[in-house]
Every structure is written in structure tokens, then in C-alpha cells.
Amino acid sequence: MSVKIFFWALILRLGLSASDNFTYNGFKGVNLSLDGLAGITSDGLLMLTNATTHKTGHAFFPSPLRFKKSQADNVLSFSTTFVFAIIPEDQTVGSGGFTFVISPSKDLTHASSGYLLGIVNETNNGNASNHILAVEFDTWKSPEAEDINSNHVGIDINGFISYNSKPAGFTSDDDGKFQNLTLLSGEPMQVWIEYNGTNMQFNVTLAPLLKPKPKIALLSSTVNLSSIILDRMYVGFSGSVGTLYLYHYILGWGFSIDGDAPELNLSSLPSLPQNLTSLEKKRKTLLLWLSLTLLLVLLNVACATLMVVRKKMFSxxxxxxxxxxxxxxxxxxxxxxxxxxxxxxxxxxxxxxxxxxxxxxxxxxxxxxxxxxxxxxxxxxxxxxxxxxxxxxxxxxxxxxxxxxxxxxxxxxxxxxxMPNGSLDKFLFSEAKQSLAWSLRFRIIKGVASGLQYLHDCWDQVVIHRDIKASNVLLDGDMNGRLGDFGLARLYDHGAVTRTTNVVGTPGFLAPELARTCKVTTSSDVFAFGAFILEVACGRRALEPNKQESEQVLVDWVFANWKMGTIYETKDPRLGKDYVLEELDLVLKLGLLCSHPSPSARPSMRQITRFLNGDVPLPEMLPYQFHASGSFLFKNE
Missing domain, CATH: 3.30.200.20 (Phosphorylase Kinase; domain 1)
Structure with missing residues (x-):
């Protein structure tokens, strides 16, 4: 029994040691954790992606590796080497890339494709809780990722924006010159990734297959990985494609903790598929010709149908x-x-x-x-x-x-x-918008009054707007108030008698005489203007059925406060102390005067603009002069 226990203990010890160092000269029969597009071909190639777009694939060593002796320790030195090849749909345009990745989990199915490289998504990109270290080999220049070009190698920490990146290539040991490598060439290349836990030096080196490892690394950065890498982590690869497909192949892989990665037996590596790109192009060409033949048969029918649909659509x-x-x-x-x-x-x-x-x-x-x-x-x-x-x-x-x-x-x-700044009501009544200063409100009131005077007195015909309210006052780029929406407007010759018409408009702005006469006049526009300027001053709508009965109609509420001597309490509370008392008094009382129940008692727009510009003072007003009952509006208007 003691011999058996000793034997299994020895096996476990050997297994633990072996799990920190492994070498795969091809992947036939190898146990890896795969998801997405990833798979192992019959020839022993690890294929991260295939002829599918907007997808990802992941391949991980199945067991986590110990990167720290304890949680308080620094990260141990580690190194890896692998051979890869990228075979694109189009050798002139890339569409994604792949990474060597160290992750606390081998489940990265939540990660997104394209420039996100299959390691993070939009919501967790850059989060320190990711604990992800990756080296990317990217064939797409993404503005979101701040990529330097469409053919680069980068070190990524917790996200897809590189900590350090360089164009793909190597420095020749012979003449010291940098030589570019094209990741989309379809040619196999070898990578060496090394981290020195003592001086925290992180190096990435790239070279064509069969060429010795260059002495000068492509990327060399001092990085303290202690807060990024946990004591146990998974190692593997992620592949990602966007609008065009790419084949990402790994031919061989070696990894070691606290030592140099085992050398790969390059002569034993599996071969890449012959002329894969050419075969794909031939297949596509054949399909294109077959489709074109069918298309030519259907083209006349399709064009005729399109013309009929287009004519109907834009009729x-x-x-x-x-x-x-x-x-x-x-x-x-x-x-x-x-x-x-x-x-x-x-x-x-x-x-x-x-x-x-x-x-x-x-x-x-x-x-x-x-x-x-x-x-x-x-x-x-x-x-x-x-x-x-x-x-x-x-x-x-x-x-x-x-x-x-x-x-x-x-x-x-x-x-x-x-009008780029939208309608005035969104600033008055929406909590999401910043409150307007009193000086701006007063300027908007004077501007709308000037525009309305132009409609009533200064044009070839009299224009009665019929729908003056805050939602129909728009703000231009300089926050000037501009009266809009003339869909209900009516035009009359100066001096002509107005005709009866349907009573349309917005409750709270309709003059009470409209219910009897069905005739719109400049005076009914003045009534609506009165309710409008009270909206601006009080910061509430002209009619609010959800309030108490005494506060539902804005004009009645302001009138009641005027009778009680508390008219200033009706101002918009968001103004605070930021207002001119004389201007506020003018606007509130002018709003009541414009809303007088008798049309003949209301001022004209010409008089209103003179009041607002300070050319003449507002006449003295007393509450009893308005209505015996103190009510301005018919509440069932």
C-alpha cells in the first residue's frame, strides 16, 4: 500500500511540474479548451477563426498555471513561443486580429469581435478587475483602439487599447536595420514573449519562420504585473474577425514558468493549407458567375419591380x-x-x-x-x-x-x-435641461413679441398664428427665441373682417371669446402670448390638470396671487434670486393684461413691444378691472 501511495504522489508531483511547462509541435490529439470558431484541423493546426465574419474563437490550456508563489509575491518569470500564420480573405485589407492572452478565466465568450479582439467588450473595457494581459497581432487600424496602423503588434492590459505597440517586423542582427513583416502575408512567423519577474522587463520578439530569434526585441517595456496577474491564471489565444474573414492558425506552442520556453521542433510543425486564399477566390468566382447568370435572367424583372416600388414609395x-x-x-x-x-x-x-x-x-x-x-x-x-x-x-x-x-x-x-437648440419648452419644463437665466428669458419674450408684431402689423397681410406657446418657440444657435410652426396660421388683408373657422389650438392658450364667435383675431393671438410669457416667468405649463383645482390654470393662479399680493411667489423657483424685479413685475402683470377676458381690453402687439422695451410704462392695473368673479378663463374651454 505504501508503494502505491508513493507512486501516485510521484505522478502528481510530476504532473504539477509538467503543467507549468509544455510544448506542442502541432495540436493533433492535444486537449485544449476551445470555444466559438476555434477548432483543431485534421492536420493538427489550431485554427482560431475561419471563413465566418463578426465572430471570435478562443483556445486555452485547460488548467490554470501558478504565476505567483503566494498572493503577496511578485509575478514569476515566464516565457512562451509560438508559430502563427494569418490567411486573409483579401490580402490588401485586414479585419481583426488575434492575441496571446493570460486571463483569470478561460471563458471569454462574453467578449466582442472586431477591434475588441475577443478579450473584452464595450462595458468592461479597461476595467482593472479584468486582470487580462494580452499581446495583439492586429491587421486593422481602429480609431477606437487608437491603433498606430493596420499591421502592428501591441501589449494590452485589461482592454483593447495598447499599452505599447510597434509596426510588425524585426531588427536584423546582420546590419541592425528594421525589416517590416506583413501579418496578412499568409507566411508563418515565430513569436517569443518573455517576462523577467526580477526587473519586470516584458519583451515581445517577432521573426519569419526558420530565422533565429533576433537579439533586439520588437517591443520592450518595464511593466509591474503584480496587480494584473493573479496567482493562478489561464494561458491561451483569442481570435477575432470583423467584416472580412481571416484564418488565424497556430502551428506550434511552447510555454514555461520560471524558465525559458522550450524550443519548438520546426520541422515537425503541421503544414498550412495549400493555396487556401486562391481556392477561396476560385470558389467565390465560380459562385459569382453562377449568381451573375441568374441575376441577368432576373435583372429586367427586378428593375421593373424596383421602378414600380420606387414610384409608389416616392409618389x-x-x-x-x-x-x-x-x-x-x-x-x-x-x-x-x-x-x-x-x-x-x-x-x-x-x-x-x-x-x-x-x-x-x-x-x-x-x-x-x-x-x-x-x-x-x-x-x-x-x-x-x-x-x-x-x-x-x-x-x-x-x-x-x-x-x-x-x-x-x-x-x-x-x-x-x-433650430439647433430645439424648443423653449424643453428648457422650461424638463429637469434634464439647464434652467434658463432670467436675462435670457426676458430677451426671448421680447424677441417673440417683436416677431408677433411683425406678423400682425408689418407684413403685406395680417398673419394670425393661432398656436403661440413655449413648444412652438424655437432657439437658434445664439439662443434667440424664434416663433415657428405656422401650420395653423391664417392670413387676412389689413382691415378685412375675419371669417369664422374651426376652433383649433392648445387648451390654456385659447381666448374665451373663440367659443362664442369662432373668429380668430390678433387679439386672440395676444391672449395666447399672455399665457406664453407667464409660462416663461413661472416655469410651468399654461394648463396642468394634475394640480389642485385652484392651480390648474396658470393665468387664474397668477391672477389669484396678484389679488392676494403674492404675485412674485409665482415666479419659477429655479430662478432663485437671479432676476430683475422690475422686469419680472412687468412680465407677470403684462401676461395678465394680455389674458384679459375682454378682447378690447387687451393691448396690441405694438403696444406690448413698447412696454417690454421700456418705451412706455405699463398702465396701472387693479384686479376688479378684470372680472367680477376674479376668473379669467372658462375652464371647460
Whole structure:
């Protein structure tokens, strides 16, 4: 019994010692831990990747090796040598690479392909908890990885960005000149990786097969691996490919802890597949010709089908009366391409009358905002388009210019200038946006008032906007307020009597007389302007049904506080003390005056701009002058 115990103890001791040093002159019958694309060919080649794209493969020595005598000790010296070859789909373009890797786990299936090299992914890249050391042989210059070129060797620590890297090659012992090596050549090359645990010197050397190891290393860095390498780690290889496939082959491999790696028997290494790239090209050429023959048969049918689909996809409605507006019309195909097919990531916002998308006109490279408005009825379309074209002639620094339109079955598309800072409401009501300073708010109020005065008094016709609110005030690159969205606007000749129309707009901004008369006027725009400037000053929406009944309607709430002498408490609390009291008093009381229940009592936009510019003082106002009940709005408006 004692002899048997001694025998097994000796075997275990020999096994432990052997596990720290191994040599594989080919991999036929070798037990390795493989995953992904990795496999061993019938000839004994370790193949990390194959003719598959956007995938990874891993091959590890099955048992962990002891790299420290104890956790407190420095990392022991180690060295490895291996022979590799990379056979690409296209010898002129790389698409990934492979690494020799030391890892605390042999399960790297969570790692990503491409420039991430199969060792990390986007979420854990660079984490100190990775404890990964790798030497990469990369054939792709990735901006994300800060690669020096598309043919380099690098030392990677805990991520795919190299700690140190150099173009692939070696320094000749004969003349001391550097000679480049092409990783994509398909020729076998030998690598030596050595770490001296005493002076912490890490060297990587590369040379063509059958050439002696160069005296000068390709990469030489002083690296303290004590915090990176744990006492037990796995050693192996990772392969990674991107859009083009690569065959990553390992022909032989030797490894040693606390000693030089065993030399490989180069004459015993398995042979690479003959003319693999050429065979792949011939196979592809044959498939290409077969496909081309079929393609030629189907080409006419496909072209005809494509034309029908394209015509239907980009179809528009054209009537004879639109000929006079042709210069103001955008082709639907142009708007489709500008917005990348109206993709969700280009969506700027959703309103009650349509969705607005950001676009870049292909020819002029001008940024635009495209609003898609549903329009099923044919009645009034001609008048509507005529008004849209007329509105496109408006020119004012505080108005968003309407550039033109497009008409399709069931919808109209309105094209506006693009405002890079978006709509004002996102700054007023979104916690994610930075609060606006009072000086900027006051400037925006004066700008919108100036633009609205232009619409009412200074153009060829009277333009009634009908939808003035914070979400329709856009901010340009200099944060100037510009009134936009003229989809509901109505035009009248100066002095003409306005016609009855459907009451449309946003609750909280609709003048109370609209419910009786159904006639929009400049005074109803003034009412909406009053609610708008209260939004800006108070930092809350004109109508908020979720609040207490006394606070639901912004105008009523401000009016009630004015009666109680607490009007300044309605200001936006995010302003703090950053406001001018005289300006705040003016805006709050002017907002109430504009929201007067009697249209005749409201000031005109010309008077409003004079109040805001300080040209004339705001008239003295008393609460009883507004309404006996103290209520401004019909809450069921």
C-alpha cells in the first residue's frame, strides 16, 4: 500500500511540474479548451477563426498555471513561443486580429469581435478587475483602439487599447536595420514573449519562420504585473474577425514558468493549407458567375419591380393649380433622403398636428426641420398651400422661416429652418435641461413679441398664428427665441373682417371669446402670448390638470396671487434670486393684461413691444378691472 501511495504522489508531483511547462509541435490529439470558431484541423493546426465574419474563437490550456508563489509575491518569470500564420480573405485589407492572452478565466465568450479582439467588450473595457494581459497581432487600424496602423503588434492590459505597440517586423542582427513583416502575408512567423519577474522587463520578439530569434526585441517595456496577474491564471489565444474573414492558425506552442520556453521542433510543425486564399477566390468566382447568370435572367424583372416600388414609395400629389408654387415645393424623395427615411433617431418632437424630423438636404447640405401633417380632406388644400407659400415670404429675425412644402396622399410636409437648440419648452419644463437665466428669458419674450408684431402689423397681410406657446418657440444657435410652426396660421388683408373657422389650438392658450364667435383675431393671438410669457416667468405649463383645482390654470393662479399680493411667489423657483424685479413685475402683470377676458381690453402687439422695451410704462392695473368673479378663463374651454 505504501508503494502505491508513493507512486501516485510521484505522478502528481510530476504532473504539477509538467503543467507549468509544455510544448506542442502541432495540436493533433492535444486537449485544449476551445470555444466559438476555434477548432483543431485534421492536420493538427489550431485554427482560431475561419471563413465566418463578426465572430471570435478562443483556445486555452485547460488548467490554470501558478504565476505567483503566494498572493503577496511578485509575478514569476515566464516565457512562451509560438508559430502563427494569418490567411486573409483579401490580402490588401485586414479585419481583426488575434492575441496571446493570460486571463483569470478561460471563458471569454462574453467578449466582442472586431477591434475588441475577443478579450473584452464595450462595458468592461479597461476595467482593472479584468486582470487580462494580452499581446495583439492586429491587421486593422481602429480609431477606437487608437491603433498606430493596420499591421502592428501591441501589449494590452485589461482592454483593447495598447499599452505599447510597434509596426510588425524585426531588427536584423546582420546590419541592425528594421525589416517590416506583413501579418496578412499568409507566411508563418515565430513569436517569443518573455517576462523577467526580477526587473519586470516584458519583451515581445517577432521573426519569419526558420530565422533565429533576433537579439533586439520588437517591443520592450518595464511593466509591474503584480496587480494584473493573479496567482493562478489561464494561458491561451483569442481570435477575432470583423467584416472580412481571416484564418488565424497556430502551428506550434511552447510555454514555461520560471524558465525559458522550450524550443519548438520546426520541422515537425503541421503544414498550412495549400493555396487556401486562391481556392477561396476560385470558389467565390465560380459562385459569382453562377449568381451573375441568374441575376441577368432576373435583372429586367427586378428593375421593373424596383421602378414600380420606387414610384409608389416616392409618389406625390400634383394638381395643375400647383404650377405657380413649383419653386416652393420639395420633392418627397429629397425629404425622405434628408431624414434617412424619417427614422426615429431623427425625430425632434411630436405635437398635436404631426411629427417633426431633423434632416440634411442632400444637395445643398442645409439642415432643415420637416413636419409631417396628416391631411385627408381635399377641401381647402389649395387655399392652405397658397397660405403656406405666402408664409414662406416672411422674413424676421424672430421667426422660423418656412422654406416650402410637399404634398402626398393623406399628408402635407412642411419644411422649416432647423433650430439647433430645439424648443423653449424643453428648457422650461424638463429637469434634464439647464434652467434658463432670467436675462435670457426676458430677451426671448421680447424677441417673440417683436416677431408677433411683425406678423400682425408689418407684413403685406395680417398673419394670425393661432398656436403661440413655449413648444412652438424655437432657439437658434445664439439662443434667440424664434416663433415657428405656422401650420395653423391664417392670413387676412389689413382691415378685412375675419371669417369664422374651426376652433383649433392648445387648451390654456385659447381666448374665451373663440367659443362664442369662432373668429380668430390678433387679439386672440395676444391672449395666447399672455399665457406664453407667464409660462416663461413661472416655469410651468399654461394648463396642468394634475394640480389642485385652484392651480390648474396658470393665468387664474397668477391672477389669484396678484389679488392676494403674492404675485412674485409665482415666479419659477429655479430662478432663485437671479432676476430683475422690475422686469419680472412687468412680465407677470403684462401676461395678465394680455389674458384679459375682454378682447378690447387687451393691448396690441405694438403696444406690448413698447412696454417690454421700456418705451412706455405699463398702465396701472387693479384686479376688479378684470372680472367680477376674479376668473379669467372658462375652464371647460
Amino acid at each position: 406625390e400629389l400634383h394638381d395643375d393649380w400647383e404650377l405657380e408654387f413649383e419653386s416652393n415645393r420639395f420633392p418627397y424623395e429629397q425629404l425622405y433622403k434628408a431624414t434617412r427615411g424619417f427614422k426615429g433617431k431623427y425625430l425632434l418632437g411630436i405635437g398635436g398636428f404631426g411629427r417633426v424630423y431633423r434632416g440634411l438636404l442632400p444637395a445643398s447640405k442645409v439642415e432643415v426641420a420637416v413636419k409631417r401633417v396628416s391631411h385627408e380632406s381635399k377641401q381647402g388644400v389649395r387655399e392652405f398651400v397658397a397660405e403656406i407659400v405666402s408664409l414662406g415670404k416672411l422674413r424676421h429675425r424672430n421667426l422660423v422661416q418656412l422654406l416650402g412644402y410637399c404634398r402626398r396622399k393623406g399628408e402635407l410636409l412642411l419644411v422649416y429652418e432647423y
